Amino acid sequence: MAFCTKLQWRLWTRRGALAAAFATALAACGGGGGGSSSTPTTPTTPTTPVTPPVAGSFADATVYSSTATGSLAAPNENAAVIASHIQLNGQQLNYTATTGHLTGTDVKTGKASASFFYVAYTVASPDLSKRPVIFFYNGGPGSASTYLHLGSFGPRRLVTAIPSTTIPPVQLVDNQETLLTVADLVFVDAIGTGYSQAVAPNANQDFWGVDRDAAAFRDFVQRYVAVNQREASPKLLFGESYGAPRTAVLANLLETAGVQIDGVVLQSAIMDYNSNCGVLDPGAISCEGYIPTYAATSAYHQRAAAAPVDQVRSFAAGAYRTAIAAYLASKVAPPDAVIGQLSSYTGLSTLTWQQNFDMGPDYYQKHAVTGQLLGRYDARVLAPNGSALTRDGDPSLTVVNEAFSSSIVTYMASELHYSAGSAYAPFIDIVNRWNFSHDGKQLPDTIPDLAAAMTLNPALKILAINGYHDLATPFHQTELDLARLGENQSIILKYYVSGHMTYLDDTARRAQQTDLINFLNSVTVSH
Amino acid sequence: MKLLQLAMLTAAATGIAAMTHAGAQTPTSDQAAPATVRSTPAYPEPYIPPALRKPLRDATTGPVLLRYQAMQKLKKRFDEADLDGNGVLSRDEARKAGLGFVDKNFEHIDTSQRGTVSFDDLKAYLIQRREEARSR
Numbered sequence: 001m002a003f004c005t006k007l008q009w010r011l012w013t014r015r016g017a018l019a020a021a022f023a024t025a026l027a028a029c030g031g032g033g034g035g036s037s038s039t040p041t042t043p044t045t046p047t048t049p050v051t052p053p054v055a056g057s058f059a060d061a062t063v064y065s066s067t068a069t070g071s072l073a074a075p076n077e078n079a080a081v082i083a084s085h086i087q088l089n090g091q092q093l094n095y096t097a098t099t100g101h102l103t104g105t106d107v108k109t110g111k112a113s114a115s116f117f118y119v120a121y122t123v124a125s126p127d128l129s130k131r132p133v134i135f136f137y138n139g140g141p142g143s144a145s146t147y148l149h150l151g152s153f154g155p156r157r158l159v160t161a162i163p164s165t166t167i168p169p170v171q172l173v174d175n176q177e178t179l180l181t182v183a184d185l186v187f188v189d190a191i192g193t194g195y196s197q198a199v200a201p202n203a204n205q206d207f208w209g210v211d212r213d214a215a216a217f218r219d220f221v222q223r224y225v226a227v228n229q230r231e232a233s234p235k236l237l238f239g240e241s242y243g244a245p246r247t248a249v250l251a252n253l254l255e256t257a258g259v260q261i262d263g264v265v266l267q268s269a270i271m272d273y274n275s276n277c278g279v280l281d282p283g284a285i286s287c288e289g290y291i292p293t294y295a296a297t298s299a300y301h302q303r304a305a306a307a308p309v310d311q312v313r314s315f316a317a318g319a320y321r322t323a324i325a326a327y328l329a330s331k332v333a334p335p336d337a338v339i340g341q342l343s344s345y346t347g348l349s350t351l352t353w354q355q356n357f358d359m360g361p362d363y364y365q366k367h368a369v370t371g372q373l374l375g376r377y378d379a380r381v382l383a384p385n386g387s388a389l390t391r392d393g394d395p396s397l398t399v400v401n402e403a404f405s406s407s408i409v410t411y412m413a414s415e416l417h418y419s420a421g422s423a424y425a426p427f428i429d430i431v432n433r434w435n436f437s438h439d440g441k442q443l444p445d446t447i448p449d450l451a452a453a454m455t456l457n458p459a460l461k462i463l464a465i466n467g468y469h470d471l472a473t474p475f476h477q478t479e480l481d482l483a484r485l486g487e488n489q490s491i492i493l494k495y496y497v498s499g500h501m502t503y504l505d506d507t508a509r510r511a512q513q514t515d516l517i518n519f520l521n522s523v524t525v526s527h
Numbered sequence: 528m529k530l531l532q533l534a535m536l537t538a539a540a541t542g543i544a545a546m547t548h549a550g551a552q553t554p555t556s557d558q559a560a561p562a563t564v565r566s567t568p569a570y571p572e573p574y575i576p577p578a579l580r581k582p583l584r585d586a587t588t589g590p591v592l593l594r595y596q597a598m599q600k601l602k603k604r605f606d607e608a609d610l611d612g613n614g615v616l617s618r619d620e621a622r623k624a625g626l627g628f629v630d631k632n633f634e635h636i637d638t639s640q641r642g643t644v645s646f647d648d649l650k651a652y653l654i655q656r657r658e659e660a661r662s663r
Contacts, residue, residue: 066564107625140572242573256604258627270573274582279573281580376571392567405566429569432576439596442579448588452597455653456628458660472573486590526663 056081057417058100064117064195066425068205068433072197075103075115077227080418086155086174088181095123095155095180099418102227103199104219107257113202116220117195118188119416120228121155121180129232129527132183132262132520135221137190139242141208142430144193146408148240148267151400152503153179153513154187156415158407160400162504163380163469165389170403172411177503177513182520183236186224191216192428195420209435210444214249221254234527236263236520241473241500244269248446248453249438255456263461263523264453265516268473268500271450271481273436273443278361278472286324287358289477291316294364295345296468297379301369303347309468309495313476315341327357361471378499379469396499447484454490459526462491463519465512467498492519598650605629605646615643 053059058080064072079100085092098120104113125131136148150158150172157175161168179185189196190213192204207216225231235254239247244266251261270276277287292312299306319338326332334357342353348367356363365374375381375396383389383398392398405426412418438444454460464482466475475495482491494515498508563569588596608616608624621629621644629636629644636644636652 107627108623140568143568143572252600256601256628257625258629258631273573273575276573279575279580280582281577284580285582393571397567401567423564425564427565427568429563429565431570431572431574436575436579443575443582448593448596448600451593452600455594455597455601455657458657459663472571484589484593486593 054082054417056083058419060100060195060418060420063421064197065422066192066197066204066428068192068203068208068430070192070197070204071200071202072115073200075101075112075197075199077102080416082415082417084155084415086178088174088176088178093123093155093178093181095121097121097155097416099412099416101195102220102223104216104223106215106219107222112199113216113219114191114196114198114207116188116191116216116223118186118220118224119149120184120186120224122184122228123180128230130234130524132234132236132524132527133225133228133230134179134183134185134236134238134265135224136185136187136238137217137243137246138240139244139246140193140427140431141190141213141242141434142193142428143242144189144408144424144426145187146194146404146426147501148238149187150404150407150411151501152509153177153516154185155180156411158400158403160403160504160506162396162400162499163375163378165381165383165395165399167399167403170407172407172415177509179513179516179520182517184230184233188217188220192430193425195422195424205430205433208430208433210245210249210438210446212435214246214253217246217250218253218257218259221250222257222259225259234262234520234524235260236265236523237261238265238267239269240267241270243267244473245271245273245444245446245449248449249444251453251460252449252456255453255460260457261453261460262457262527263463263519264450265519266462266464266478268467268470268502269464269478269481270473271447271478272445274441274445275481276473276477277358278474282360283328283358286321286328287360288316288321288324289480290359290361290364290471290474291320291342291345292476293361293379293469293471293474294359294368297364297374297471298346298348298368300380300469301374301382303369304345307345312345313479315345316476324358361474365471374471375469375499376471377501378467378504379471380499400501400504447481451485454485454488460490461519461523461526463515464491464493465502465515466493466495467500467502467508468495469498470500470502472500601649602646605649615641615645617643 191207295312298304323334372382376394378396381396383395389395496508498505503509
């Protein structure tokens with residue numbers, strides 16, 4: 001991918017990275033593969049910045065590996081510890097950024113599992129029992145936690161223009177929506193991603209499965225808590241996408257291990273892989289969970305009149321559910337009234353719905369707006385068929401991804417003052433070798449894990465974050481999955497006019513910050 | 528792509544092994560099993576391989592069965608920790624098995640102060656906690 005952009009070049013030279021980190025970052029430009037659509041300008045001969053090392057910086061000489069057999073012989077627990085600050089509404093917020101590794105150890109065997117790479121943002125607090133700590137991670141499986149780290153609620157944030165297709169200049173700004181004002185934030189990468197790696201005799205691939213992955217995360221959280229003496233602090237888990245089922249499994253493992261988890265945030269969740277028709281064979285199950293997303297998105301694009309979400313939910317769970325069950329079981333032709341309603345909710349013709357009664361998100365993404373491809377992560381984003389923005393099959397990803405994958409590298413060098421002897425791995429291609437089996441099922445259903453965590457800690461609070469225009473993990477499916485837990489005051493669902501990464505939208509992020517602060521307050525009170 | 532060439536030269540000159548993410552420890556077997564590092568996701572995530580795209584046909588579980596499943600998860604861990612198979616756990620057995628929950632709350636679970644806890648003791652404690660949480 002187009003790593004070496006003009007903007008990135010400016011960023012490096014402006015920030016004056018450390019010499020070694022500078023070279024590492026440059027070398028990362030060779031990674032990735034694939035064509036580049038941007039044209040870097042010819043730079044003048046770069047003069048390697050001669051900057052004395054910043055106090056607290058750390059150049060880790062270790063070469064970290066993302067390969068299946070990657071197995072770290074000599075893990076270290078060193079970190080760059082940098083005093084930093086941002087401006088929030090004219091006020092300075094001082095904090096410490098700690099970037100490095102901690103070694104997770106399986107309590108049962110006493111053996112090291114993995115060396116986890118993390119970035120922790122902490123603010124000095126007189127009473128740690130009142131200061132929550134939140135552990136953030138993305139999903140994939142195979143994603144480092146770059147999006148949450150640089151896009152959501154950390155102290156520094158990448159500027160995005162979502163849902164516009166304009167790609168703004170790569171710019172990190174002081175994040176006015178950071179949660180660092182109310183909690184300490186730890187961003188941690190899964191094994192094989194970022195700079196996280198299995199410790200010998202384990203290999204990375206040993207942790208590429210639902211259970212082993214979550215167990216290793218448990219070992220990391222326990223280590224972080226012990227090293228930083230956060231036993232008394234309220235603890236929260238914040239997982240996105242696959243990170244949400246990881247959170248359910250992890251919450252139960254931590255509770256079982258005696259680490260109380262007070263709250264979990266399920267950001268655009270896929271709690272049960274057996275219920276999301278978008279990841280399964282076409283026609284395998286009902287796509288009921290997607291109908292309200294289709295309706296909201298067609299209304300957004302003015303292809304249909306806006307309908308109240310509750311009305312569409314009722315239709316999906318009522319007439320559509322009955323008709324789709326008969327259709328999937330024995331190809332019973334759907335009633336005209338149901339087809340007509342689908343057509344009026346989506347603006348797609350009755351013929352289209354007759355031919356695609358169990359319409360999956362792939363089809364909708366390509367046909368909802370003639371001549372355009374809708375974003376999968378954020379269906380508000382449109383790109384003309386065949387245009388450059390459709391190259392990844394998701395224009396809403398393409399407009400932001402390059403900035404994230406390149407900025408994490410420059411940010412570590414120039415602001416966190418951390419470098420390693422190898423390139424950072426934003427994504428690794430491991431989903432085909434991931435062991436999805438869990439609890440005797442081929443595909444994970446992690447609602448029972450959430451139930452188990454709630455059994456061990458009846459005060460556990462759950463916040464599910466949803467984007468109305470997310471075609472990957474639709475909000476109504478998350479509602480159906482969580483409804484299995486029964487009526488429960490501890491489960492809160494919030495919705496935003498946004499996509500999968502709800503926080504990339506400026507308006508949605510502001511609203512989400514308010515909701516998260518309220519959630520954190522409720523968690524801290526009952527801690 | 529002059530900048531890219533420059534980048535490669537810079538990396539080579541400084542000897543920093545960052546061009547590929549191949550592990551220094553296991554270079555040969557890595558070639559047989561590469562996990563490509565990418566700057567974009569390889570698949571639209573969440574994603575599952577084609578061979579796995581068959582959902583389980585059993586009905587998804589509701590609140591009552593979920594409570595049972597939750598207990599079964601704990602029972603499994605309890606039984607694994609019970610190395611001598613006597614049906615009860617000592618505090619030491621719980622600790623060694625990583626059952627920190629039992630270790631931490633041992634006095635509250637062992638209401639009869641026998642020095643060991645049965646799974647029924649544990650269940651009773653969990654029900655009590657649930658009632659406490661409800662009344663809060």
